[in-house]
Amino acid sequence: MHIRTVGVIGAGVMGTGVAQNLAQAGLHVLLLDLSTDILQQARKEIFHNIRLAQLLKRGAGAKEDTATIIDRITFTTEYTPLQDADFVIENATEKWEVKKPIYEQLDTVCPAHCIFAANTSAISITRIASATRRPGNVLGIHFMNPVPMKPTVEMIRGFHTSEEALTSAGQLLTAMGKKWVQVQDMPGFVSNRVLMLTINEAIYLLQDQVASAEDVDRVFKECFGHTMGPLETADLIGLDTILYSVEVLYESFNDSKYRPCPLLKKMVDAGLYGRKNGQGFYTYK
Amino acid sequence: MEATRAKIRAFLAKFFQHADLKDSDDIFALGFVNSLFAMQLVLFIESEFRVTIEDDDLDINNFRSIDAMAQLIERKTTSHLAM
Numbered sequence: 001m002h003i004r005t006v007g008v009i010g011a012g013v014m015g016t017g018v019a020q021n022l023a024q025a026g027l028h029v030l031l032l033d034l035s036t037d038i039l040q041q042a043r044k045e046i047f048h049n050i051r052l053a054q055l056l057k058r059g060a061g062a063k064e065d066t067a068t069i070i071d072r073i074t075f076t077t078e079y080t081p082l083q084d085a086d087f088v089i090e091n092a093t094e095k096w097e098v099k100k101p102i103y104e105q106l107d108t109v110c111p112a113h114c115i116f117a118a119n120t121s122a123i124s125i126t127r128i129a130s131a132t133r134r135p136g137n138v139l140g141i142h143f144m145n146p147v148p149m150k151p152t153v154e155m156i157r158g159f160h161t162s163e164e165a166l167t168s169a170g171q172l173l174t175a176m177g178k179k180w181v182q183v184q185d186m187p188g189f190v191s192n193r194v195l196m197l198t199i200n201e202a203i204y205l206l207q208d209q210v211a212s213a214e215d216v217d218r219v220f221k222e223c224f225g226h227t228m229g230p231l232e233t234a235d236l237i238g239l240d241t242i243l244y245s246v247e248v249l250y251e252s253f254n255d256s257k258y259r260p261c262p263l264l265k266k267m268v269d270a271g272l273y274g275r276k277n278g279q280g281f282y283t284y285k
Numbered sequence: 286m287e288a289t290r291a292k293i294r295a296f297l298a299k300f301f302q303h304a305d306l307k308d309s310d311d312i313f314a315l316g317f318v319n320s321l322f323a324m325q326l327v328l329f330i331e332s333e334f335r336v337t338i339e340d341d342d343l344d345i346n347n348f349r350s351i352d353a354m355a356q357l358i359e360r361k362t363t364s365h366l367a368m
């Protein structure tokens with residue numbers, strides 16, 4: 001299948017990154033979110049990040065105009081334009097109650113050949129597929145943040161996902177300059193089943209006053225050679241997203257080892273979301 | 286041109302507190318900031334000097350030193366006046 005137009009649902013951190021990456025790859029993008037305010041903010045964000053990419057590009061080379069790239073993105077609050085979509089990447093909040101109605105809508109509006117990829121870090125792809133009448137055309141692509149800079153993604157095969165859908169997703173990812181690791185559908189996949197538990201436990205360390213945030217991160221960076229510590233990573237991902245993900249793991253496995261740390265809940269209730277609003281385990285200007 | 290340099294110097298002083306920065310020093314080579322900082326410089330120059338940095342000017346070499354930035358601003362403001 002030749003993919004020309006890609007719908008991107010959700011203009012948060014991941015959605016804007018995906019839209020930017022697709023536009024830079026020359027694809028036509030339909031970026032959908034609930035309000036024009038969110039979309040305006042997303043446009044600003046994407047404009048800024050494309051310029052940054054231009055700035056970091058080595059040598060003169062044949063640069064494409066920032067305007068040309070951003071003009072490939074149509075910002076919309078309506079589902080109707082998605083009737084032209086060959087592929088949809090959904091990046092809505094990590095809550096089943098939020099995602100389910102989105103897939104029901106998409107299933108009604110999008111053409112039969114259109115493939116749906118859930119950019120989720122924890123929710124079951126098989127469960128998402130059950131909300132549609134095209135379970136063979138539903139798979140998971142777990143992009144990493146920041147999307148345009150991260151070279152590899154997890155590709156998740158749901159119970160009914162067809163070989164053709166996986167091949168098409170691979171073609172799209174190749175166009176975006178990405179490689180992938182294919183894994184089976186089980187909550188949290190590989191990455192987040194380990195990462196979310198690690199971050200949650202690191203927050204327990206802080207709560208139990210075993211070490212400061214800086215020191216927890218130093219152990220990972222200086223002893224293990226990780227680029228970032230778990231608490232810095234949590235700030236980058238967003239503490240609200242971490243909490244949703246841990247809750248999804250807890251609900252999916254019904255295993256108490258996934259219980260969210262009370263300090264994490266408290267910080268999210270207090271509005272400390274990490275980098276995106278300036279305050280998490282660290283303060284950002 | 287000197288006023289331009291002074292404004293850039295004042296902005297950089299916030300990030301290079303302990304460095305005695307010369308106008309020709311390559312701020313990226315000094316290692317106190319990474320290349321992402323260049324975008325902050327772009328936004329600072331656009332708002333402070335009311336110029337638009339076009340795609341063609343989005344070259345890290347234009348932001349390497351106080352001299353390079355002053356020249357870029359000079360070029361942008363004079364071409365603006367000529368229009």
